[in-house]
Amino acid sequence: MANSGTAEGVKIVTRCEDLLALRGVGRVGFYNGSDQTPEDIPFPSCLAAALRFIGEDYSWTTFTEKGKTWHRNDLYIELLGASGMAFGLRWKAGWYQDAADMMFVADPTEIIRRSFAHVGYGFRGIDKSGNPGDEARFVNEITESLRAGRPVLSFGVVGPPECGLITGYDEGGEVLIGWSYFQDLPPFNYGVEHEPDGTYRKRNWFPDTWSLIVIEDKVDRPEPADRNAEILRWAVSVARNPGDRWGGGTQHTGLAAYDAWAKQVTNDADFFTDDERVFRSRHEIHNSAVSIVAECRWAASELLKMMAESQTKTAPDLLAAADRFRREHDLMWQAWGLVGGNGNPKAHEAFVDPQIRKELASVILKARDLDAEAIGIIEKLCC
Structure with a gap:
């Protein structure tokens, strides 16, 4: 050997x-509690790890927030943006384990193609x-x-x-x-x-x-300004697409996914059971969507701030959109708070309460409105 x-x-x-x-x-x-920012979306995280191994030297950013020092994988952030996942959401009608699968926020082949084109x-x-x-x-x-x-x-x-x-x-x-x-x-x-x-x-x-x-x-890679412009155009397309034909079932994507998600969590008929396994499963599916929105909109905010550093003319608008995405991320912490906090082992018990689910739906729709504001700002910049 x-x-x-x-x-x-x-x-x-x-x-x-x-x-x-x-x-x-x-x-x-x-995420396992480390000082590296979460990378819970598998495809961009795997591609970033593979590219770093074969020699692509992308930066890491260290910052402190709420008393903790964090390390941000900037390649992961870029790939979330290039793929459209930073700006996307999916809700598959019903209580399916893959309800919020991010590989289906758009055509998966396009998600993959754009990611590889971005890195060359x-x-x-x-x-x-x-x-x-x-x-x-x-x-x-x-x-x-x-x-x-x-x-x-x-x-x-x-x-x-x-x-x-x-x-x-x-x-x-x-x-x-x-x-x-x-x-x-x-x-x-x-x-x-x-x-x-x-x-x-x-x-x-x-x-x-x-x-x-x-x-x-390697293939020819667009210039940074062109890469950024393509990310913004794709962000609008992903957010404005109300549904897709990939992944089976009834799909709702982009801004329409928030409405479908809110409608699902307030459907009391889905909770007319004494089976705790059902409550746990349905809360896990909902919580997956909360986690995805929290991470992806935080990444969208970080990416737009990165763009603003090199695009002084459009920086005010980019930062305004970033602010909306960051506030949307913060709303997901409110959603966790309604069921006893992120990681609460008894969150499913609170989730059964119709009033709690009504309040969760309100948070989801507020997130939708912030998302729509952010996308509207981006749309004026690029489309």
Whole structure:
């Protein structure tokens, strides 16, 4: 077995005949209380980690807020903006676990395409065809990319079809190694083992894998002003699109998603049960949307402030829109407060109360109004 290091000293390739592992790919996962700002949206976080590993040198910003020092991953913030996720929302009518899945705030292929165009890289999507040779084809794509020193973005492998990272393989591809948001969460981690560095090891991975994204060579990248303008145009499109045809079910996206979400939480008929599991599940789905709005609108605010630093002519309008998004983020803390605070283990009990849900709906609609104000300001700038 041989180890080969890079100039940074923390990126190591572990090789033997049937094993290859890229060591030093940044871990991705749900917020765990660290001093790094949350990265709970898998696709942009995974892409940022992969790009940093292959040598893209984006900044980190350190700041102090409410007595705590934070470290912000500026590449993640940019990718949230380029993808449209910083400005998007989705509510799938009913109480579905993927009700607020951010990969469906717009056409997923466009979300991915725009993200890669923003950073100046090509990519290839690898999907299943239903043919017997699919697994061998996936193994070949994975091994070739890893041998080139590039992690692979995967949807599935461990847990639901959310984005993760494949950073290695063993036994010639029978076992995959990588990072997943769900690798330590039951029941998704059934059959998952771990490498010494914390990455997962997953055997019999193919049935749980939906698709892959392989990072290709660099391509021409637009100038910063053009990239920013495209982010703003796409933000308006994502917010103004009332629905989509992706992901199944009845979709509501953009500003329309707030109305559908508020309507759902105030539908008392959905709570005519004594089954605590139902209450827990419905609160978890609602809380996922609260968390997404809090993180994504905070990111939108930060991104617009970053843009304002280099665009003096439009800075006042960018900062005005950023202010609306930041206030929208703050409203989500009000929503958490109504059920006893963020992380309250008994929040689902408060969520059952019709009056609490009525107040939550009011907060959601106030957030919608702030979102509409912000998008209106952006629209005047770019459209």
